Amino acid sequence: MKYYSLNRKAPKVSYRTAVINGIAPDGGLYFPEHLPVLPKSFINKLDRYSSVEIGMEAMAPFVHKDIPKKELESILEKVLDFDFPLVPIDAHISTLELFHGPTMAFKDVGARFMALSLGYFNRNEEKEITVLVATSGDTGGAVANGFLGVKGVNVVILYPDGKVSDIQERQLTTLGQNIKALRVQGTFDDCQRMVKKAFADKTLKGSVQLTSANSINVARWLPQMLYYMLAYHQKKKPAGELVFSVPSGNFGNICAGMVAQKMGLPISHFIAATNVNDTVPRFMNTSEYDPHPSTATISNAMDVGDPSNFVRILELHKNDFKSLKQNLSSYSFTDKETKEAMKKIYSESKYITDPHGAVGYLGLKKYLESHPDRKGIFLETAHPVKFLDVVSETLHTDIPLPPQIEKVMNKNKISLPISTYDELKEFLLT
Numbered sequence: 001m002k003y004y005s006l007n008r009k010a011p012k013v014s015y016r017t018a019v020i021n022g023i024a025p026d027g028g029l030y031f032p033e034h035l036p037v038l039p040k041s042f043i044n045k046l047d048r049y050s051s052v053e054i055g056m057e058a059m060a061p062f063v064h065k066d067i068p069k070k071e072l073e074s075i076l077e078k079v080l081d082f083d084f085p086l087v088p089i090d091a092h093i094s095t096l097e098l099f100h101g102p103t104m105a106f107k108d109v110g111a112r113f114m115a116l117s118l119g120y121f122n123r124n125e126e127k128e129i130t131v132l133v134a135t136s137g138d139t140g141g142a143v144a145n146g147f148l149g150v151k152g153v154n155v156v157i158l159y160p161d162g163k164v165s166d167i168q169e170r171q172l173t174t175l176g177q178n179i180k181a182l183r184v185q186g187t188f189d190d191c192q193r194m195v196k197k198a199f200a201d202k203t204l205k206g207s208v209q210l211t212s213a214n215s216i217n218v219a220r221w222l223p224q225m226l227y228y229m230l231a232y233h234q235k236k237k238p239a240g241e242l243v244f245s246v247p248s249g250n251f252g253n254i255c256a257g258m259v260a261q262k263m264g265l266p267i268s269h270f271i272a273a274t275n276v277n278d279t280v281p282r283f284m285n286t287s288e289y290d291p292h293p294s295t296a297t298i299s300n301a302m303d304v305g306d307p308s309n310f311v312r313i314l315e316l317h318k319n320d321f322k323s324l325k326q327n328l329s330s331y332s333f334t335d336k337e338t339k340e341a342m343k344k345i346y347s348e349s350k351y352i353t354d355p356h357g358a359v360g361y362l363g364l365k366k367y368l369e370s371h372p373d374r375k376g377i378f379l380e381t382a383h384p385v386k387f388l389d390v391v392s393e394t395l396h397t398d399i400p401l402p403p404q405i406e407k408v409m410n411k412n413k414i415s416l417p418i419s420t421y422d423e424l425k426e427f428l429l430t
């Protein structure tokens, strides 16, 4: 398997090089040269395989020979060591909980897969590599946790000051060792822009070996396809075609779901549910891609004005707007609507959603209004405890702190303030 740059001005590379580069030298995102189609006999019997067996079948073609099968299996055993339960909400709607990992957000799978891939590639290297990552909340903690103590890897996390939840900030600023955090005076988009500028900066790249741990990196992005397969794995046969509603910010998760669909998973439609950062819902109405600066919301991990992975979604649909429209609906919701949904789900189903999951639920509800015969799953991308203030204020209920969260509560937050790209560059060079 080779990966090409979506800017089409860089050489094709192996999985290993794509992971180490993060982004192609021409600034484009890497994309797999072909998408393997999984045997029907496998897809139709997902309930009979373990999560690691599903992971092997799905990921081996993408990793190709760069990681031997035995090693890949051991990576997947570590990555998939928690559950992804499918919980019924009502007769037509279920939620897939992706938050039972170490940092209680869906990013744990991709972050650990990438950390272990890079650790494997770096095992005999003397040269250090710096992983640069921008976060609007959840990626930072997952990457910090996944890369903590990985030999030869330094992690630098950029996050928008005052725009992530207290628990999210603790998860990315309290670990120490090879993890450093920079709090940026600006938005997530400013953080992401700085990261991309660093990749394009030849003087910087001459001195520091950089890679990205955002979903622009194929090792962070692709393993997310497993969530969709693990949903079918829990369905009693015949599962039939399902609709997935994905709370979306940088659009890596939903895009990985579309890869699973191309590989043969019977997904009938996707819903990209966003908060008021509505670049994609507007695009789906007008076919004009017109990113706006991001606005702070209660579902802060989705406060993204210019989603990096949308270009991959367009590529998957051969840049054909009509075919994209058939596969994707996209709706945006305000904070007020999100809180109302959290209350409704809690009072009707006694289920506590976090604000991101509630946006996913709203997207699914809206789609089902005009498709009442369909059944759908919304992804619950983070544990409600990560948004303790909003959840307890909205639902008037307490959420006990799970051990993963308790352990960061009493540690000191350490981060450096920066405002400009030059400050980032200076930090990386010293």
Ligand SMILES: N[C@@H](CCOP(=O)(O)O)C(=O)O
Residues within 6 Å of the ligand: 134, 135, 136, 137, 138, 139, 140, 213, 214, 215, 216, 249, 250, 252, 301, 302, 304, 308
């Ligand atoms: N939602 C993200 C924003 C970055 O997304 P990524 O999947 O590209 O890392 C966050 O929580 O930081």
